[in-house]
Amino acid sequence: MANIQFVVRSLSNAKKSLKPNYCMLQRLYCSKSDKPEDEEAQKNKTNDEAIKKLNSLLRQMVESDTKVKLDLAKPGNKKALRQEAGTKSIKNEPVEKTIVKAVKNVAESMGGNVKQTESELLSKLLNPVKEDLEKPAASLSDIVKGMKIDRETKSPVSVSRADQVKQLLDKTRHQSNGPRGAPRQRRPVKHEVAVHSEPIDLFGEEPLGIFTSPLETYQEKENSMWTTLEDRELRLAVTQPPSNYFQEMILWTEQGKLWKFPIDNEQGMEEENNVYFADHVFMERHLEPWCPHKGPVRHFMELVCVGLSKNPYMTVKEKTDHIEWYKNYFEDKMKLLKEIGAVASDTKIPQKQIDA
Template identity: 50%
Template sequence: MNLTQIILRPTSSKLNFLCRDVVKGIIVYKNKSSKELTPPNSSSSSSSSSDSDDDINNKTQKPDAATKLNLLLKQMVEDSSNAKSTIQLAQPTNQRNKGREEKETRTSQSIEKKVVNAVKNVAESLGGDSKQTESELLMKLLNTTETQADASNNLSDILKEMKIERDVKPDPSRAEQIRHLLQQIKPETRMAQISTSPRKPRRAVSSKLAEIELEQVDLFNGPSLSIFTNPSVLKESPQLATWEKLHQKELKLSITHPPANYFQEMILWTEQGKFWQFPIDNAFGLEDESKVYFADHVFLEEHLEPWCPPKGPIRHFMELVCVGLSKNSYLTVEAKKEHIEWFKNYFEDKKKLLQEVGALPADPAPPQSIDKQ
C-alpha cells in the first residue's frame, strides 16, 4: 500500500485527517528549521527530497546547526509518535534515491571514522580514565547521528506526502472518481468489518484459554509463615462484650434482606418480637406465672386451715370458694390468696353475729378440741 492510497481513502477518514495534521505540523517545523539553518536556501525549502538530503550533508559539517535541527526534529517525532507509526507503515521505497543514500552513508561512515579518531585524541589529552571519556563522547556523538538519520528519513517521507497532496488538490475530478469507486465498495467493507470483528476476539479468547496453562494454587499444602508454631500455648482472648454484641448484630443485619415470602416475613416478625412464637404455647410471655407450680393454683384448702372451722356452713362455703378459685385461670396465685384473705377478714368482722347464729363455735372451745384431736 502506498501513501496516495492512504491519503485518498475516504473510509479511513480519521487516518486521513491525522496525516494531514502531521503534514501541516511538519510544514511549520520545516519552515522554521530551514530559516534557521539556511537562510539563503529558504526559497527552495519547498520540500523536495533532494533538498533535505543536502541539508543533512550540511549538518554533519555544521554540528551546531545540526543539534538545533535535531532538537526540533526530536520534538516533532515525539509529538506525533502516533502519526509516525502510520507513516512508517506506508513507507515508499524511492528507487531513485537509493544510490544516493548509499553514497551518503559511505561518506558519513568515513566522517565517523574521523570523529572516532578525534575523540580518541581528545580523551587522551584530557587524561584520567581515557577509555571511559572516549566511550562517553562517542556514545553522545553516535546517538545524535543515529537520530539524525531516522529523522531525516521521516522528514523526506513527510515531504513526499506534501507533494502528493498538492498534486491531488487541483485535480478534483480524479479524486471524485476515486471516491466514487471507494464509496461503492464501502458498504461491503463496513459490513464485513461488523460481522467479522466481534467474532475474532471470541475465537481468540477460547484459543488463548486453551493455550495458557492457568496458574494453579495449592491453598493448604506447603510452607506457612511459621509464626504460631505452638498452638497449644495460645489462648482465646476475651472480647469486648458490647462491641461483640454490636458486631454480631451488624453481621446479622447484613444478611437480613427484604423477606421474599410470607414465612420469611413471619420469621422476621418473630425475631422482632411482634409475633406469637411457634410452637404455639398459651403460656407464652407469662414469665411470672411460669415460676408458679400448678398445685399452688389448684389446691387452695391449705390457706383455710389456720382460721376456718373444720366443719359447719362456713367451712362448706369456703370450700366452694376454693373450688371456684382453683378453676379460675385469670387470677394469679397471689390474687387467689387475697381473695381468701378477704373472706377471712369478713368472717372475722361478723364473728359475733355468726357465733350467735351458731355458724361459728364458741370462742375458747374449738381450738382446744382441735388440740385434743
Template identity: 35%
Template sequence: MFPTSMATSIQNTKMLLRRAFSVKRNEILARNLCFTRTLNANEDQDKSKKVVEEKKNKAELKEAKQKEAKAKLNMLLESMSKTTQKAYPSESKLSLATPKIRAKPAKPVKQPVFNTKIEPEMLQAVEDVSNMLSKENEALKNSLIAKLEDVADESERARLEPFKPNKQKTEDLNSLLNTLKVDGKKPKNKSPAPKLAPVKIEDMYGAQPSGIFSKAHFIEESSAVSGLATWDMLYEKELELAVTHPPANGFHQMIQWTKQGKVWQFPIDNEQGLDEEAQVGFHEHVFLEPHLKPWCPRRGPVRHFMELVVVGLSKNPYLTVEQKKEHINWFRDFFEAKRSILIDTGAIPDITTKSSPSLST
C-alpha cells in the first residue's frame, strides 16, 4: 500500500508543478505582449510627430525661397529702370560676310525618247545615216524610226494573234469521229417506249385560193435602208445558239473543242496553223542579204543600217517572207528618193549604170 500511495502523490505533484509552470509562462507572455504594444505605440507617435515637423520645415523653406526670389526680381527691375539706354549707330561699320549668289545651272535639253522596242544599236545606225544629211536630218531620222516601229508592232500583233485551226483538217477529223459509234448498254428493266400512230401531214397550200387579196396593193419596204452590222451579227449569233446543242458524248465534245481551236489537231505538228508558209523554205526566212545586192552600197552607214535591218528580220518568226520583202523594198524606195542628197554628202558613190537607175553598188 505504501509504494502505490507514494507514486500517486509524486504524479500529483508533477501535475501541479506543470500547471504552475504553464500559468507562470502565460503571465510572462502577456506582460511581454503589453510591453511591446506600448513600445510600438510610442514609436508610432514619435514618427508622426517627426513627419509633421518635417512638413512644416519644408513649407517654411519654400516660402523663404519664394520671398528671396521676389526680392531679387524687384532689385533687378529697379536697376534696369535706373540704367540709361545707350544710343547705337543706325549703320554698322563692320564688314560682315554676305552669301554668294550662285548662278543657276542651265537645264539640260531633253532628248526625244524613242520606242523602247528598237535596239540601241539600230538607233545608232539610224543616227549615223541621218547625220550624213544636213538639211533633212530630223525628217529622215523620224521616218526611219517610224518604219522600224511599224515592223515591231506588226511582229507583236502577229505574236498575239489567236490560233486559227485549219478548216480542211478539222472537217476530215470530224468526219472520222462521226463515223465512230458509241455502244451504250440499254437497261434491262426499262419499259419500252409507247409507239404512236404516224401523224398525217396535209398540204396547207394544196387548196384553191379564195382570191380576196388579188387586187390588194402592198407597200414594199425599201431595200436602200441598211441595218446596223451589230444587230445582224447578234441575230446570227442567236440563231447559231438556238440550233447548237450540248455535246452528247466525249467525241462530240472533242469535235467542238477542235472547231473552236481549244485542242491540238491530230496528228500533232509543230508548224500547225502555218499553212501559208508550208511551201516556203527555211533559207528564204533567214538569208535575206541577196535582196540588198541590186541597190544597196557595199560599205557606209546605209549598208550598216540595212545589214542590221536584215538581221532583225531574219530573227523574226512572226512575219512571212512576203512581209519581210515588203519591208526591205520600202527602205529601198526610201533611200532611192534621197539618192541625190546621199550622193552629195558622200554616203554612196556617184556611179551611174545604164541598166538600173537604183542605188549604185
C-alpha cells in the first residue's frame, strides 16, 4: 500500500510539463470508456502496455527521488523564449496534431524504444475498439509473467540501481546546464587567427568631420587648479616604490628632503646670491664717515670689522646694523671718551647714518 502511495506521489511529482499530456490522454481514455464494450478492455490492458506503464512508473520513482529540481530564477534564453512565443502564436492547430505531439512527449518521457511506444499509443488512440477486441484479456499472472520476461531482456528497471542513479544524475546535470550552459560554453580557442588577420590601417578610416578647422583656431580653456590636480594624480600614478637607493634619493630630492645636487654650500640661501661678497667682507668702509682715524676706538672698530667679515651667519644688513649700534654707543659716550682722551677732543661723530 505504502508503495502504491509512493508511486502516486512520485507520479504527481513528475515533470510538470508532462502533466497536460497525461491529462489529455486520460481524458481521451475516459471519453472512450463511456462505451460499454470498452470497459472491459480498459480494465485489462495488454501485457506490454501494463508492463511499460509500471516500468515507467518505477523509473519516474527513481527520477523524482534523485531529481531535486530547484526552480531558481535564471536569465532566460532570449532566443528560446522568442521561439516559444513564435510557436505559441500558432495556436489553432488541428486536434490530431496536438494529440500526436502529446503522444510523442509521453513516449519520450517513458524512454525505451520511443518510436515503438509512440506508434503503439497512437494506434491505440486511433482505433482502440478494434485492438481491444482482438487481444485476449490479460490476467494478473500474465502481467507478472511478462514482468519476468521483461527482466530477462534487461529493461531499464533491471539495470542496477546505482547505475540508474548515475545515469539520471548525468542526465540532470546536463539538463541543469541545458538552457544556460549553451551560451556559456566557451568557444574552442582558435589557434589559427583567421578573422581579422589582414592588417588594419589604424589611421586609414575617414575622419568624423566634426573638427574641421585647424587646432590653433580653437581656444584653450582649462581650470588651472583642476589641471594641476590632474597632473598630480598622473604623477602619483607612475610613482612607484623606489627600487634602488638612487631612486630613493631622487624621490627625497623631489620631496625637498635632501640637499640638491650638485652640492652647493649656499643652498637655501637664495637671497644672499644677490649680495656681492665684498659687501660681506670689506666692512671698514662703514667706519669712514664717523670713526676717528686713530686711537683705541678705531682699533676696536677695526677688530669688530674683521670679526664681522669672517662671520658667515649674518646678513649684510645685520652686520651694518651691528656697526650702527657701536656708532650710537660711542656717540652716547662721547663726553666720557673725550675726558679720558680716548678720542681727540676735536672729533665729532656725524649724525648721518651708515648706508649699507
